[in-house]
Amino acid sequence: MNTLIIYASKTGTTEKCASQINRQLENSKMVNILNQHEDIDKYDLIIIGTPIRMGMIDKKIKKFLISNIETLKSKKVAYFICCGFSENWKNYYKQNIPKDLLDNAIIYDTFGGEIDMKNQKGLDKFIVKMVSKNIDKNKEIKILKENIERFAKRLNEQ
Numbered sequence: 521m522n523t524l525i526i527y528a529s530k531t532g533t534t535e536k537c538a539s540q541i542n543r544q545l546e547n548s549k550m551v552n553i554l555n556q557h558e559d560i561d562k563y564d565l566i567i568i569g570t571p572i573r574m575g576m577i578d579k580k581i582k583k584f585l586i587s588n589i590e591t592l593k594s595k596k597v598a599y600f601i602c603c604g605f606s607e608n609w610k611n612y613y614k615q616n617i618p619k620d621l622l623d624n625a626i627i628y629d630t631f632g633g634e635i636d637m638k639n640q641k642g643l644d645k646f647i648v649k650m651v652s653k654n655i656d657k658n659k660e661i662k663i664l665k666e667n668i669e670r671f672a673k674r675l676n677e678q
């Protein structure tokens with residue numbers, strides 16, 4: 521299946537996850553929404569990946585979803601989010617992605633995330649410092665490899 525992976529990534533985790541999905545699919549192409557444009561009509565399957573910051577998906581991804589809502593409703597679409605607090609993942613979808621799109625999705629899931637202080641800049645660094653005081657130190661924030669594999673498997677069955 522001709523597949524397009526559209527993603528946003530501020531500190532590289534979502535890009536890393538997009539690459540892992542890309543490697544597990546045949547005939548797929550990755551596009552960073554920040555600096556690349558691609559006509560989605562040419563593709564049978566669209567995968568959309570975004571990080572979560574302050575409970576929200578990336579602004580450019582949000583804009584892309586709204587501007588292409590009718591096309592996306594008519595296609596096979598799968599979504600993944602990268603987030604530090606994966607226990608909230610279903611709420612992030614509910615709060616950010618129109619219900620019509622979620623109802624039409626083949627799959628939507630969380631791939632976990634990473635928060636590395638040395639990758640943070642400006643306000644993000646400040647926020648992470650503040651928030652990290654309240655983070656449960658026993659809870660590891662990491663990429664959920666098994667979720668990526670399950671996601672790729674489901675798409676390969678299409």
Ligand SMILES: Cc1cc2nc3c(=O)[nH]c(=O)nc-3n(C[C@H](O)[C@H](O)[C@H](O)COP(=O)(O)O)c2cc1C
Pocket residue numbers: 528529530531532533534535571572573574575576602603604605606608632633634635636640643644645647648
């Ligand atoms: C400023 C800031 C705010 C964040 N807010 C949230 C949040 O609200 N919920 C959450 O689960 N993770 C949050 N995270 C964690 C990110 O989702 C995680 O670092 C993710 O892996 C970033 O992906 P990226 O490297 O592709 O940008 C936040 C991270 C930063 C730096």
